[in-house]
Amino acid sequence: MVVKVYGPHCASTKRVLVCLVEKGVEFEVVPVDVTKGEQKDPEYLKLQPFGVVPVIKDGDYTLYESRAIMRYYAEKYRSQGVELLGRTAEERGLVEQWLEVEAHNFQPPAYELAMHVLFGPIFGITPDPKVAEENEAKLVKVLDIYEDRLSKSKYLAGDFFSIADISHLPFTDYIVNKMEKEYLIRERKHVSGWWDDISSRPSWKKVIDLYRPPI
Amino acid sequence: MVVKVYGPHCASTKRVLVCLVEKGVEFEVVPVDVTKGEQKDPEYLKLQPFGVVPVIKDGDYTLYESRAIMRYYAEKYRSQGVELLGRTAEERGLVEQWLEVEAHNFQPPAYELAMHVLFGPIFGITPDPKVAEENEAKLVKVLDIYEDRLSKSKYLAGDFFSIADISHLPFTDYIVNKMEKEYLIRERKHVSGWWDDISSRPSWKKVIDLYRPPI
Numbered sequence: 125m126v127v128k129v130y131g132p133h134c135a136s137t138k139r140v141l142v143c144l145v146e147k148g149v150e151f152e153v154v155p156v157d158v159t160k161g162e163q164k165d166p167e168y169l170k171l172q173p174f175g176v177v178p179v180i181k182d183g184d185y186t187l188y189e190s191r192a193i194m195r196y197y198a199e200k201y202r203s204q205g206v207e208l209l210g211r212t213a214e215e216r217g218l219v220e221q222w223l224e225v226e227a228h229n230f231q232p233p234a235y236e237l238a239m240h241v242l243f244g245p246i247f248g249i250t251p252d253p254k255v256a257e258e259n260e261a262k263l264v265k266v267l268d269i270y271e272d273r274l275s276k277s278k279y280l281a282g283d284f285f286s287i288a289d290i291s292h293l294p295f296t297d298y299i300v301n302k303m304e305k306e307y308l309i310r311e312r313k314h315v316s317g318w319w320d321d322i323s324s325r326p327s328w329k330k331v332i333d334l335y336r337p338p339i
Numbered sequence: 340m341v342v343k344v345y346g347p348h349c350a351s352t353k354r355v356l357v358c359l360v361e362k363g364v365e366f367e368v369v370p371v372d373v374t375k376g377e378q379k380d381p382e383y384l385k386l387q388p389f390g391v392v393p394v395i396k397d398g399d400y401t402l403y404e405s406r407a408i409m410r411y412y413a414e415k416y417r418s419q420g421v422e423l424l425g426r427t428a429e430e431r432g433l434v435e436q437w438l439e440v441e442a443h444n445f446q447p448p449a450y451e452l453a454m455h456v457l458f459g460p461i462f463g464i465t466p467d468p469k470v471a472e473e474n475e476a477k478l479v480k481v482l483d484i485y486e487d488r489l490s491k492s493k494y495l496a497g498d499f500f501s502i503a504d505i506s507h508l509p510f511t512d513y514i515v516n517k518m519e520k521e522y523l524i525r526e527r528k529h530v531s532g533w534w535d536d537i538s539s540r541p542s543w544k545k546v547i548d549l550y551r552p553p554i
Contacts, residue, residue: 173484174444185429189443192435200428213415214400220407227442228404229389269388 127197131156131163131177132335135238135294136190140178141335142290143194145327147205153335159246191223194287208287215282222280222288230270233262234295241303260305267308267315274314278321289322297323297332342412346371346378346392347550350509351405355393356550357505358409360542362420368550374461406438409502423502430497437495437503445485448477449510456518475520482523482530489529493536504537512538512547 127144131137132153144151156162156177164175172179172188179188187193198208210216239249240256273280280288296319300306310316322328342359346352347368359366371377371392379390387394387403394403402408413423425431454464455471488495495503511534515521524534537543 173487174440174481185432187432187436189436189439192432192439195435196428196432199431213411216414217400217402217407217411220410221402221404224404224407224442225389227439266389272388 125183127151128154128181130154130168130171130179130181131158134158134177135298136176137178138294138331138335139190139287139291140180140193140197141331142293142325142327143197143208143287145330146208146290146325147197147201149197149201149205191227191287191291194290198287206285208285208290210281210284210286215284218281219286219288222286223291225280226288226291229266230263230292231295233259233266234299237263237305238295238298238303241305242298260308263299263308267312270318271312271315274318279318285322285325289318293322293328340398342366343369343396345369345383345386345394345396346373349373349392350513351391352393353509353546353550354405354502354506355395355408355412356546357508357540357542358412358423358502360545361423361505361540362412362416364412364416364420406442406502406506409505413502421500423500423505425496425499425501430499433496434501434503437501438506440495441503441506444481445478445507446510448474448481449514452478452520453510453513453518456520457513475523478514478523482527485533486527486530489533494533500537500540504533508537508543 127149129137129140129144129151130153132141132155134156141151141153156168158177162168163172163177168179169175171181171186174188176188178190178193179186180193187196194208202209208219210219236259237256239247240251240253240259243249244251270280277283279285280292296309300309300319300323309319342364344352344355344359344366345368347356347370349371356366356368371383373392377383378387378392383394384390386396386401389403391403393405393408394401395408402411409423417424423434425434451474452471454462455466455468455474458464459466485495492498494500495507511524515524515534515538525531
C-alpha cells in the first residue's frame with residue numbers, strides 16, 4: 125500500500141516526506157493549495173478537521189500532525205532504512221525532548237519571522253518589521269542554546285541523526301536560503317556545521333527539489 | 340532510583356506526575372517557585388536551559404518537556420501499571436496525533452485564557468478581556484471538534500485511556516474549576532462525559548490534592 129501524503133509543498137509536510145525517504149517507504153503526493161485555502165474545503169476537513177496540512181492516508185488509516193506522522197513511520201519501520209528514534213529508551217527520550225523544543229521554542233518564532241519577511245502577502249498578512257524583529261530576537265536566544273547543545277553532541281538528541289533534526293529542516297531552509305538571514309546560522313559554529321550536515325542528506329535534497337514551497 | 344520531579348505545582352508538571360502515578364513509578368518533588376522566577380536561577384538553567392518547568396532527574400539522566408517525559412516513562416515501564424500508549428503502532432500513532440493537537444490547538448488558547456482570567460497579575464500581565472474573549476472563541480472551535488471525536492470513541496486516541504488524555508487534565512481543570520468557564524465543557528455532552536471520566540481517576544485526584552497550583 126502506497127502512503128498518500130497531502131500538501132507536499134508545505135513546510136510541515138516536508139518533515140513527513142524526509143522521514144519517509146529516510147525509511148525507504150513508498151509514497152505518492154496529493155496537492156493541497158493552501159494559497160487558495162484548499163485546506164478548508166469540506167472534503168479535506170473530513171480528513172483533517174482543523175484544516176491544516178499535512179495528513180496521510182495509508183489504506184484505511186488516516187493520521188495528521190507532522191511530528192506524529194514521523195513518529196508513526198519511524199516506529200512502524202524501525203528495522204528498515206535509517207534508525208530515527210535512537211536505540212535506547214533514554215535516547216528516544218532525548219529525541220522526544222528536542223522534538224518538543226523544536227515545536228515550542230524554535231518553530232513559533234521561525235514561523236512568525238517567515239510570515240513577516242516572506243509569506244505574509246500570500247496569506248493576506250501585512251508584514252510588520254517590528255514583529256519580525258521581535259521574533260528574530262527570540263530565535264537568537266533559542267539558537268544560542270542550540271549552539272551550546274551542538275558543541276557537546278553531533279546532533280540534537282545525541283551522536284545520532286533523528287526525527288528531531290529532520291523537524292528543523294523546512295524552517296531552517298527558509299532562514300538560510302529564502303529570508304537572507306543565513307547569518308543566524310553561520311554566526312554559530314556548531315549550529316552551522318549541524319545545518320551543513322543535515323541539509324546535505326540526499327533525503328532533504330530530494331524533497332526540497334521535488335516540492336518547492338509556497339510555505 | 341527515585342525520580343526527582345522539579346516544579347510540582349505547575350500545570351505542565353502535573354501531566355508528568357499523573358503519568359508516574361498511573362505507571363506506579365516512585366518519585367519525589369523539588370519545589371520551583373515560578374512566581375518568584377526560580378525557573379530562571381542559574382542552577383536551574385543548568386538542568387533546563389530554556390528556564391521553564393518541568394524537568395526530571397532520574398539518576399544521571401535529565402529530561403525536560405512534559406510530553407517528552409510522559410512518553411519516556413510510558414515507554415520505559417510499558418509492562419507496569421496502566422498502558423498509556425495504546426497496544427499497536429496505529430493506536431500509538433493516534434495517541435501522538437492527539438498529544439500534538441493538545442499541544443498546538445488546545446493548550447495555546449487555554450493558556451492565554453488562564454493568563455487573562457486567572458494568573459496574569461501573578462506574572463505581571465494586565466488581564467485583557469478582549470484577549471480572553473478571542474481565546475475563548477478559539478477554544479470553542481477546538482472543543483467542537485473534540486465533541487465530534489468523543490462521540491465516536493471513549494477517549495481521544497480511541498477506546499483506551501492514554502497520555503493524550505492526561506495531557507489535557509491541568510488546563511481543563513482550570514477551565515472547569517478555577518475560571519468559571521465550566522459551561523465550555525458542560526455544553527458538549529461527550530466532552531463533558533470524557534472530562535468526568537478522566538478527572539475522576541485516582542491519579543489525578545492524588546496529584547491535584549497534593550500539589551495545588553499557582554499555575
